[in-house]
Amino acid sequence: MASLNPLTSNLDQRKAKHLLRRATFNFSKNQLNSFIGLTPESAVNSLFTPTTNTLAEPYDPLPADAPDGFWTSATALPNSFDNQPRKRAIVTGWWWYNAMNETSLKHKLSFFLHTCFTVAKDDGAGAATYYYDYLRLLDFYAFGSIKTLAKKMTLDxxxxxxxxxxxxxxxxxxxxxxxxxxxxxxxxxxxxxxxxxxxxxxxxxxxxxxxxxxxxxxxxxxxxxxxxxxxxxxxxxxxxxxxxxxxxxxxxxxxxxxxxxxxxxxxxxxxxxxxxxxxQEETAKAYCRKLYRYFVKSNWDEEVETDIITPLAQELISNDYNIEPIVKTLLCSQHFYDADDTDSSDEIIGSIIKNPMQHLSEMCAMFNVTYPDPNTDALNFYNTFFYRFIHNAYFSYAGMGFFSPEEVAGYPAYYQEPLYDRNWFSSNTIIGRYRLVESFIAGENTISNGDTYALLDTVKFVEDNIVNASDPVLLVTEIADLLYPEAIDEDRTNYFKSFLVEEGFPDYYWTGTWNNYLSSNDNVTVKIRLDALITAMVNAAEFQLM
Incomplete structure (x- = not known):
């Protein structure tokens, strides 16, 4: 029976991964390790700790000779500034950077509220500064009342x-x-x-x-x-x-x-x-269905409707539409961790295809991708890295108008049956996803040409995060345990191991190669092989899921 009863056992690695992926954009090994062993209640409560944005406001580094700078706090009329499309993208880059520097439910819930009260930044929302205010309004009510937000949104x-x-x-x-x-x-x-x-x-x-x-x-x-x-x-x-x-x-x-x-x-x-x-009870149910689809699974049966959606809706009404207690109930429940039944055909963990923002954010956080600091290198963060590469190339090719869905209904993944989140992954969007990791490793935009100003160092990632890096089987297993919702079997392990050790050669060939790197600091050979391994593992079907 689907149950909202709290899960009382401590989080193991599998369940901690599940919670962090579903609840945050900043998913790293260190954060994962800090959640393993916590009770779901303690972990979820920590994600509701109030946070302050790392970046107080966006910055436009152009024109180079006289930057518009912190234009959102200028006294001039918002629409008096040039290059509004780029400025709107900069505003979303500001939001994303803050999301990447917090392990909190705030930005995850802020984006959820965007899917409920959609304003597409590039389709008639006006000047970039107004969109900045809209995003701040979503952030303000991320832990608050949806009903109050509905009133405030009317005057946004x-x-x-x-x-x-x-x-x-x-x-x-x-x-x-x-x-x-x-x-x-x-x-x-x-x-x-x-x-x-x-x-x-x-x-x-x-x-x-x-x-x-x-x-x-x-x-x-x-x-x-x-x-x-x-x-x-x-x-x-x-x-x-x-x-x-x-x-x-x-x-x-x-x-x-x-x-x-x-x-x-x-x-x-x-x-x-x-x-x-x-x-109206149907209003509460509508939001709870959206929350369920966003955090748990895109499709459900009558049992879930009766045992999960309906009581959550009643709780939402009794809390005057305050979102925090309802999300806590859901994310602490046996049902969220798929611990309320033994049916292997309806698994929740690993059931959702990541949206392109989650895909990007997990990659940057887990692999510690280096990119410019907007505080010290605003031009290359906002203009080169985020606007030209992430916003115009990656998001465009991955099928996500970032904060700019094509319809007022929002992104099809959150409302369009029967595919829902399957809409994120198609022959049209695969290039953006697959070439993102290639671009990070190469340090250049392989999606649409140009610079990235970002770099994924596969050798450093392995050296810093993988305990048994000299053993090819354990190396692959440890990386898979970080990247994937579920453990991989022997066939998949051997497939990925082939990027380190050619077929027919014993495992100690990799062991010798790795140990030679550690002693000589010559990383040419290990980098070639690890670049190929990480590319294959990130572009595998398992990494597309959360």
Whole structure:
């Protein structure tokens, strides 16, 4: 039976790997070792420890003769700066660098909230600075209330621009945001039961919601600061707000929201609307299904729906949609570690294909890939390494518009059945994945040509992390235990060993080669073989899974 009862045994290596991969982007051997032996509760609690960003704000090192620098804190209007597409990429590079320097659930949950309240940075979200504020809003509520975030998101300048709600007026309604708020961001449609009529809401509800949300405007100079978050926010033009009462369909019990006239009261009207939507059990279930798909598995049966999704939804409602206790319950549960049954056909560990960001981040953290420090070499970190190589080459070829999904619904991996996370891996995206490790090892962009300013030193990785490096079998086994969710069998071990010892030759040929390197410091031969081994192991099917 699927169970949310807590796992009481301590984490072994297999379970610690599972938790760290699913809960963080910064997965290294040192971090893994620090989690082995902890109880799930202790490990998960440590991942909820509040953190401070390593980089306070992004930096644009261009133009070279007069850099725009910390433009997000400048007093000039955000859209007055040139090269907005590059600046939006820089903002996501700032976010990724912070995620890579914390072993915390904050950024994992922040990205989850991005999949719930999607704003695509390169598809109508406005200036880069507004997107910076949007990402900070997600970070602020990563451990907080999804319901409160839904209210704050309505006044987010990037969201106001992205879904046109800044153009939604009482005399000229624009239903884009209202529609997506119900259809994608909160309660979801449910089954269609008639023309313009879904189980969870109707077209009438969208029309009424648009009236509730009328008069909300983008504040271009970011001069209005929200008292609770400390972040720039939009404003309400009461002259353009529909002050009539709004009556909703039977899907919401025929509720009527009283129209208001002043900005303060109109915010209360928004709160009434959000409270109405979030009082529905289907809203809570929608978020819990998304959490399950994000952290556990893309597909599930009625048992999981009954024993996992439903009680999590009830807990979410009872906690006023505070995300932290629900995620703790899930990540500490027997079910999360696949310890609640003996069915080998529904394994959870190793069941999800990594998204390209997870693939990149694990590689950088585990292999200690060196890349420029944005604090001391901003030009090469932001412009050469992240913008040109990671953002424009790797993410593009790996099929992930970084923080810029093609649809308002978000990335297909998180909503499009029946493939879900299988959407990440196809003949179209394989080049980006496979050539990433090659680029790191070569120190040059083999995906689309150019520089990387990043390097993976396979010899140093082995010397620093592998205890039995002189034994080819143990060397392969130890690396596999770090890289893969599950142990590999003898056939796979022998396959990978062939990159170190040619077929027909005894194992001591590698032992002698390694020991010669240690005594002479001549790494030419071991580097050739280890480069080939690591490339093969990273590009193997096992590394694509978590």
């Amino acid at each position: 300048n990037a969201m106001l621009e992205y879904l046109d709600n800044t153009r939604n007026n009482k005399n000229n309604p624009n239903e884009n945001y209202a529609r997506e708020f119900l259809e994608l961001f909160t309660i979801l449609e449910g089954e269609q039961i008639g023309a313009g009529n879904y189980t969870n809401y109707t077209e009438i509800d969208i029309q009424q919601a648009a009236k509730v949300l009328s008069g909300y405007k983008k504040q271009e100079d970011r001069s209005i600061i929200d008292a609770e978050t400390g972040l720039p926010t939009g404003y309400i033009n009461e002259e353009l707000h529909d002050t009539d009462n709004k009556t909703f369909s039977a899907a919401f019990g025929g509720a009527t929201i009283t129209g208001r006239e002043t900005p303060t009261d109109i915010l209360d009207e928004l709160s009434d609307f959000v409270d109405m939507v979030f009082s």
